[in-house]
Amino acid sequence: MSAPISPKKALAEWKLYLFLVPSLILILLFSYYPAISAIYHSFFRWNGGESKEFIGFQNYAQIFNDKIFLQSFLTIGILIVANLLKLIPSIIMAVFIHRLSSTKFQYWYRVLLVLPMVVPGLVTLFIWKFFFNPNLGALNYFMEFSGLKTLLVHLDQFFGWGGIFLNDFPISWLGEPQLIVPSLIIWGFPWIGAVGVLMFIAGLQSIGTEIYEAADLDGIGPIGKFIYIEFPLIITQIRVIVVLMMIGTLQSFGMQFLLLGENGGPGGAGMVPGLWMFNRAFIAGEFGYACALGLCLFVVILGLTFINNKFLRVEK
Amino acid sequence: MILRKQSAPLLPWLSSACPCNVFASFLLVFALFPASSLHSESPLSEKNQTPWRNASVFLFNDAYAGFVKNADSADPMNRLGQAATLLNTQPRTSQNIAAAQEILLDLSQNPSPHSTLSKLSRFLLARIEENYLTPPQLGEAKSRYLEIVKDKTGIPLLELSASRLVALTTFAKDKPSENLAALAALEPLAGFLTTPEGTREFHLAMGLAILENEGDPNLVLSHLIKADKIGFRRKENVIHNWLVIARLSEKIGNKNLATEYYQRFINNFPNDPKTFGIQHRLTNLTKNGAN
């Protein structure tokens, strides 16, 4: 903790405030000012230019009738749940690496894990987009090769999905409204996040070898070890990752924008709240409404964080 | 010369600057020196020019803001401007429309119910009743339009009232015969119209309205030909009128008229994508005529 300081000494140390000034100016100008300006402009009809017109709460009233915006929360909800499940491979990976006896291997595996992190995100994104390409993409090759395609075609016929999957037709992952959300979920298979794995490993390292030995003596198997020993120790890390992931997912729209375009792809099936805000601002030119949407999003995130802190808090 | 088989003659209705365009100059004279001048009645102050100019290029919110900034209850042109732009400022609200209506009602009586300003206001009021209110007050709108027509305003814009009346009658009743009867009652309105535009739009509207209700084709043709005699500025309107005349006369067996108008189209628009097909029709027409 920082040392307590008497008011008298603080007065003498006034120069210390100068240390904060540059950072504070940056924050005030580029974080606080825009945020406050967003609140202010959310009460205006504003095209981003000179002319603006005060319209009270009309923008907010409009949000509640905005089907696309409400629908986009459903989509993002599905994606968040999917992202939760997508944490599992990272946990498995961390446990595997942790249980290796060789520290040398542990280190090199971690290096290999981090490698994808330094490849620019856009490159990864575009390679995956290429994988989804109906004609050339690796995904459709795999579906054909593994016979999964045939299975899906049968399912389609059986359940009457309306011909999303047809023999002789390449699956159009990003071209069919019904397939867009599944595509976004498949995205990034096998879903190993380097940061997550490393943090889990860090958490696991606090387990002493004697605990494992004791567990072995009690005849606890590998799965039991995970449930009784390892999982409780990384629950803090999981919680942190979940919170970061939820906030990140709620805010994110770059991927949807680059993959599906500003309208969220065919049928708008990939529309997420952030993208809708972006769309209203930079496509429709309704900046005031976009500000209101952004604030709405902020409130949702704030609420989620609050709930999280209140109910998901895990004592260290 | 590519894309065109031959150089098209300079089409009068396409070129506003063409000196041979008698109609255009006629029109300009009318527009600048009308029977009763709005300019002399209520002059346009310098500072209101920019808002009016904004209103003329669709920048309604800017225009309205400009009028409000210069607001002056003694300046009728400013108030007219406020009312006119209120109709289209974003967002459209019923309050805006009501406010515009209030201003216009006042302007229609003050300073004088016979001024050009009053006529313009009443025309806008009729438009509001017809096209802005939910549900529309068509009865009021009709009586206002009729009143304006009978005023013999000599202003092309206001003479559109006659064609508005035709439009409001076209589908008013479910039975075409009733509509036709109501349309026939409007025929005398032509006598009140003095400007070429007003007359042309009235005849065009009448012709098409009768056609919609499957009335007498010859009556339709006479209306459309009257409109055609006055002429149009836009190419698409010329084409529309000529081809409706030609097709209708072909249908009722008036081969001469059909041939005349098809031929006119071919002569004037040799490079239109439709020309080939129309030439084909014309050939068929004359072939059958020979039989």
Place this chain on the structure above:
Amino acid sequence: MNTPAIAKKPNKDFWKHGAILALLALELFPFYMMLQISFKDNKSFVQNTWLPSLPTEWLWKNYWDAMQLLLPYISNSMVVSVSATLGTLFFALLGAYFFARYKMPLSGALWSGYLILMLLPGVANIVPLFALLKSMNLLNTLLALIILGAAGGQVFCIYVLRNFIEEIPKDLFEAAEMDGASHFNQLWNIVVPMSGPILGTLAILQFLGNWNEFLMPLILLRDPQLFTIGVGLIYLDGEYVKDWGNIMAAFTVASIPLVVIFLFTMRLFVQGLSSGAVKG
């Protein structure tokens, strides 16, 4: 299971290695595809989708083209990322020192003011930020990106550095103060030398963040001379006729600078990330 002493013998590890390698292979598969396609043209790619072509048939021309296209963008990205990272760290270090050294009046309120920004969705700010930069005449400049990068990293870096500085023994500072060292001297002579690894980790993370940024550059930059790597890649994706070999070579070229830096600093990288510095 019944012989705990040899529980961690390699033969048991064998399966773990297998599983890890399988997962890693899947994870790295996209980059394998990127590399092997980058040496092909469309024709050989269609004929032979999965395997690398013979080294004698490698099309180095793809790389030549990609370099010509991307080097200016990479150079812009380099300037922006390095400057923004330096700015972030310098100002954050100053700020963190302020918070860590003493509990100055108001510092509690200011601290909350920083923390709440973590929750603010970046997207909500884009629009007013755009208007702000417009009024500052910074649209279509790299300086805007540098400033935004420096401002954006403040909260996180100050948070991490404050925790770190607070853990430095207080007597070190006190001794220096006795010698009449100014705060800046204390920061420079005590904090900086001790925080090498944490600064390194933060630098890497900030650098990565700036390097990957594409939305603000896309919105703010107009002139191709100023494009950063992200914008360059998006423009490349917008071409109508796709020469996949060329595109993949461009992707590789875009990745090279960071991979090279990574090769030298990977220990720092891995340790930094593992140490939980980013726990937030």
Place this chain on the structure above:
Amino acid sequence: MEQTNNSRIWNLIGLGLVIIFFLVAAIPMVWKSFTQSLPTDSKEITIRFAHWQLEGGVRRAFDLAAAEYTKLHPNIRVEQLAIPDKIYVNWLITQLIGGTAPDIVQMGKGMSDERTTRYFLPTSALSTKPNPYNKGTTLENTPLRETFIDDMESVFSTTLLDHYGVPLSAFTLRMYYNLDLLQEITGSTELPATYGQFATLLKQTTEFSQKTKKRLYHIAASGDNAPSLIDKVFRSQTGKLGDGLAYDFLPSTRPPAAHLGMAFANGEWDFNEPSMRAAVTLLRHLGSHLQPGFMQVSRDDAMFNFIQGNALMMPGGSWDYSSISAQADFPVGVGMIPTPLPDEDSRWPFSEGIISDESTNASVVMAVTKESRHSEIAQDFLLFLCSLATNEMWAQESGWLPAVRSAKIGSESQSFMPNLNGFTGGFSPGFSGADTKRVVQTSIGLAVNPNGSVDKFTNHLNSEFRNALASDLERNAIAAKINSQRADTVSLALYVLSQNGDASAADKLAIQLEGMSATDRGYQLGLQAIKLLK
């Protein structure tokens, strides 16, 4: 934190590398800004223009034109910004609002009436004077407007009553052939001229792939280019039907939605109509030869298949030619989209004959922005671009069609010349707008898939069409109503200005009056059609 000496050295090397990279990148930048800041006093001016035409050759052609302009005006540099069309709208709107828009911008994407008047300078005043850059040519004394193939009709806004921008090119739709494959299949490189010959070719292709076991698409198609193909199929059969249903069918450039809609509501036609069934039969025939799943294939993927020699044909616009010829390593043939002749095949007996190219409108419209600091120069450059000599050179370099009359074109572009010796044809079921188009496109599989049939498609459309039509007409009616409301304010403003002695306002008003009645008539008709449909 234990750090071995070794890893510290590595880290330092890494740091050193970053510094070297940084310096290499930053020094030239600083140097440049330093040296550039000096001669800014000299009158070097940069004009920028933005467009989304990333097709091969076009950028080169623009560069060439820019260089020519700089030759004439050594102090002016012209720079092009080629923006991918996927981000063009967002890019343009951002630049317009940010006040950083380039001097000249390609119009067409993301435009509204309000944006057009707010951000762009009209070219109406220029259009009546001759283009100074046409001096010494046959167009020397021709007003600018008449130097274009469409008399600048395509850049005239019927709502704003002004011309905005000038066009540079014209587009037509064609069928591309892989001549090597064609030679292999038919033994000659002669392109089919009629649908009958086309059908024979398709049959031969099927036999060819069976014989050689070669996996070959007959027609590489995408969701981008197939809809216009489908349109053409319907239009080839429904000419007489349309003419019988609506008196304004022939005069309109587009099928009159309200009248066709009313006729549908009155039960005067549906998809069991013999001509509609013939059209669907034709569609089924053609569709079975299109690349499977074509509605979901993207434009570049279809193109990829064609260029790789995986497909014999590809429908595409004239705009695709430059990209194709640059990429394909086989000779490319360009033919009309074949339409059936009358009496050619009893399965589609309603054919009138060859369907002509839909319009002769010019496109690739460039306009000067109001915010441009050098709008005079920008306008001058625009005039230079659309002068006879420059447009001719631009067209030959890009392989695109010129927009200027009497511009000579290369022999390659001859096959893209709009064909006017044909019928305009009938209507496609997607005539009324987005919703009917959607219904047709989403159910196209019922017509073309192996397990589909003509009946499946027509039955489906008979049941789905009514609602889609109603919602389209409703949307059109709302648009017409708003247009007519805006016309009220505008016409009054024009009248007031004309009374104040503004001659151009008087002129605009005269045109506006024609438009007002027509818009209102469209609105009334739409309302009537909706009433009947419900």
